[in-house]
Amino acid sequence: MKVLIAGGGVGGLVLAMMLHQRGIGCTVFEAAPEVKALGVGINTLPHGIAELDQLGLLPEMDRIAIRTRELRYLNHLGQTIWSDPRGTWAGHAMPQFSVHRGRLHGMLWDNARARLPEGTLRPGHRLAGFTQNARGVTATFENGATAKGDVLIGADGIHSALRKLLHPDDGGIRWQGVQMWRGALDFPQFETGDVMLIAGDETAKLVFYPIAPGETPGTRLTNWVIYARAGDPAHPPPRREDWSRVGKLPEVMKYAKRLKLPQLDVQAVIRASGDFYEYPMCDRDPLPWWTQGRVTLLGDAAHPMYPVGSNGASQAFLDARLLADLLASEKPAAALKAYEADRLPKTAAVVASNRQGGPERVVDLVAQRAPRGFKDLAKVASHEELAAIAGGYAAMAGFAIKRAAPPEGEVLVEVKETPAHGRVAWLTISREAKLNTLTPELMQRFIAAAEALGKDKALRAVVVTGAGEKSFVGGADINVMAGLKDGKQAKAFIKLVHGCCHAVRKLPVPVLGRLGGYTLGAGLELAAACDLRISAETAKFGMPEVRVGIPSVVEAALLPGLIGWGRTRRLLLLAETLDAATMESWGFLERVVPAAGLDAAIDEWLALIVAAGPEAIRNQKALIRTWEDLPLKEAVQAGIPAFAASWKTEEPTRMLGSFAHRPKRG
Ligand SMILES: Cc1cc2nc3c(=O)[nH]c(=O)nc-3n(C[C@H](O)[C@H](O)[C@H](O)COP(=O)(O)OP(=O)(O)OC[C@H]3O[C@@H](n4cnc5c(N)ncnc54)[C@H](O)[C@@H]3O)c2cc1C
Secondary structure, eight states: OEEEEEOOSHHHHHHHHHHHHTTOEEEEEOSSSSOOOOOOEEEEOHHHHHHHHHTTOHHHHHHHSEEOOEEEEEOTTOOEEEEEEOGGGGTOSSOOEEEEHHHHHHHHHHHHHHHSOTTOEETTOOEEEEEEETTEEEEEETTSOEEEESEEEEOOOTTOHHHHHHOTTOOOEEEEEEEEEEEEEEEEOOTTSOEEEEEEOSSEEEEEEEEEEOSSTTEEEEEEEEEEEOSOTTSOOOOGGGTTEEOOHHHHHHHHTTOOBTTBOHHHHHHHSSSOEEEEEEEEOOOSOOOBTTEEEOGGGTOOOOSOSSOHHHHHHHHHHHHHHHHHHSOHHHHHHHHHHHHHHHHHHHHHHHHTTGGGHHHHHHHHHOTTOOSOHHHHSOHHHHHHHHHHHHHHHTOSOOOOOOOTTEEEEEEEEETTTEEEEEEEEEOGGGTTOBOHHHHHHHHHHHHHHHTOTTOOEEEEEESSSSEEEOOBOHHHHHTOOSHHHHHHHHHHHHHHHHHHHHOSSOEEEEEOSEEETHHHHHHHHSSEEEEETTOEEEOOGGGGTOOOOGGGGGHHHHHOHHHHHHHHHHOOEEEHHHHHHTTSOSEEEOGGGHHHHHHHHHHHHHHSOHHHHHHHHHHHHHHHHSOHHHHHHHHHHHHHHGGGSSHHHHHHHHHHTSOOOO
């Protein structure tokens, strides 16, 4: 197989290296006569970096780029609206990198040249046309050259010639009048030197992030962008030759002065930059199709998107990976069709979301509701609302943290240690095809896993969840129960249900129940055994046992303490299915959030737990458990030795001391 790639940008070069890795020959035709370090900052997300890692390019990225630790959204007065740990700090297997676009391109070009046979990279070849028949495709170039291959891939960017050939009536570049001014400069390191800021409102926004080590140890090559609705959306976008024009200081300052961040003098940053550039924020409408026989599109040629949400390059890498895999396993035309069927709808969703502002909508939302800033953010926008915007974008763009799906019938134990959340274990009950219903084997595995975690002295918290989003735990497996022959077998079975709940209650650290869907019967008992329950607003709850001829038992006995006797009777005797809002109002759920914000809500509470004293949290959990079993008078008394016992460690002295000596406000 021979693949012709028009466009030696980041997408085309990654595709070429991936094809080579799979033993497929290719030639890359690049219009530019030589590679220059053009552009400024660009971000590459963990899902895109995973593809570069497949090519062994992670060390190269570390050489030229910055691992982004945090993305912080601020209003135009510098007040924090939302903050996300990024990359490995957020628990991804791969980092997020902020990098100079020209250096990324240069690195990919050099690696492709070193790896691929000589003559594979052909600068100075601008695609002008193509013909195809049943045997292959012929590309023609403006310089008069021609090339024959099995397929032709247009990776020729937002102004793609191949796209124009395939879709002569395409609506063209779309512009909503937003102009960007972009520059980079050697600048004193901001905070830890790996924080990205997005600040502003609907009038003007700043994007600010370091993209490479600086000229001196205390500096970073730092990228900035100011963007604002400076043009009339009814007018056509600036002509192509006016893209990347050198910007004029008074024009950008008109917008920069709106940004009054106490932590950063935005105008000083711009003044200290040398030349900076204008660039219209443009995209194109998603196409109805990309593929015609042996020809298709990739990267910006296929789905140019607004540069919000840091997704342009990453989506091109995902395109390249799938296309290379399919070309290695399918016939040319079938491979291109399958590639389009998978990638077109996914990327169209990202294009549409970016047009609405992508995750940066958290800034617009707060600016609309509190244009002069806020005293209490929670009164302006709820955490769930903000999490749904930020978390929802990650899920849609394919970079939400995916917990590895364990094989059916297993309990996945993942222990993660991040600066934001400390050492936390996730226990995932995996029987997604059967609503995570519990079999004896699954319960034995769960008990063993929870008991093992109980011995981990550094552990700070445990999250219990079910695989997939349809169900937390849909109950004990009805088929297994139907097969129980006598009271002896029934006893052994129910002891395992109790064993699971007991193992959770015995864990010395707080256990958060992450209830994403059906939480029924034994599943509801397991949830009741958790210390805190956070549920998706779509989750459903019930104790349906009496409907199948058995009573609700074991840890169902926790319910009166949680929701009261009357509601327990209603739940157990009427066997209704209830929604999350009802269960929250009854006091069973501590928090209900949109499904897309579930992980963010869990993360937020894990962060609060981890911010507290580790010993204090363990002592507190033990004391609460003791209180549950004692009459009030004895429960109160039990606190006295527990309080005294905390002084066995240095934690109270240390933490009380630093609180007493904290810097005073004002
Ligand atoms: C000069 C430049 C600067 C950029 N700067 C930034 C930036 O600062 N920040 C950011 O987020 N994104 C930037 N981008 C966009 C970003 O690189 C892309 O969104 C993303 O990397 C997708 O990559 P791609 O390979 O699909 O497209 P691109 O990276 O645009 O690559 C397309 C390649 O095709 C070549 N080409 C064009 N027409 C033809 C043709 N007819 N025949 C053959 N080759 C052709 C181009 O010269 C280019 O090398 C820039 C793109 C370019 C071209």
